[in-house]
Amino acid sequence: MTDCLFCGLIAKKANVLYEDERVFAMLAPEPAAIGHIVVLPKQHAPIFESVPDFVVSDLFRIANKASISIFEALGAQGTNLIVQSGESAGQRHNHAMVHVIPRFENDNLPIGWNPSQTTPDQLAKMESAIKEEAKSVGSFEKEKPKPIEQEKPKEVPREDLRIKQLRRRP
Numbered sequence: 338m339t340d341c342l343f344c345g346l347i348a349k350k351a352n353v354l355y356e357d358e359r360v361f362a363m364l365a366p367e368p369a370a371i372g373h374i375v376v377l378p379k380q381h382a383p384i385f386e387s388v389p390d391f392v393v394s395d396l397f398r399i400a401n402k403a404s405i406s407i408f409e410a411l412g413a414q415g416t417n418l419i420v421q422s423g424e425s426a427g428q429r430h431n432h433a434m435v436h437v438i439p440r441f442e443n444d445n446l447p448i449g450w451n452p453s454q455t456t457p458d459q460l461a462k463m464e465s466a467i468k469e470e471a472k473s474v475g476s477f478e479k480e481k482p483k484p485i486e487q488e489k490p491k492e493v494p495r496e497d498l499r500i501k502q503l504r505r506r507p
């Protein structure tokens with residue numbers, strides 16, 4: 338998609354930290370803080386909900402590794418992993434992504450909320466409304482427990498080595 342800023346950046350391999358056949362991770366061109374990483378599907382998707390499930394899984398696996406890199410490379414005290422779906426949620430570009438944002442005590446980034454009050458009745462109504470809708474997509478079905486496998490010695494996956502390049506950045 339030629340009019341998408343992020344498809345253009347992916348094509349140029351701008352600020353690339355990690356890349357595989359489906360996922361691209363780069364330093365955010367408009368960062369909330371220094372070290373802010375965005376993890377994107379390479380295939381254009383205008384909103385997170387349009388990303389195929391298996392790519393969602395890849396995005397969060399890489400976002401988690403990016404988060405680990407931020408802790409280690411920047412000495413961050415925390416990270417936020419954020420998805421903005423829709424303008425009212427703060428989405429500013431027409432390409433789905435996971436934001437990985439380094440956090441430090443008193444950094445005053447405006448991320449978070451004050452808990453609002455709710456009644457048990459409101460919660461019950463909301464629960465049944467969402468459960469009813471979710472039935473059609475199977476979203477809240479319980480995954481069957483898997484047999485516990487014996488711990489195997491782990492190979493270092495290639496993506497680990499590549500994302501560690503972040504550490505070499507000043």
Ligand SMILES: [Zn+2]
Nearest residue numbers: 341344381432
């Ligand atoms: Zn795009």
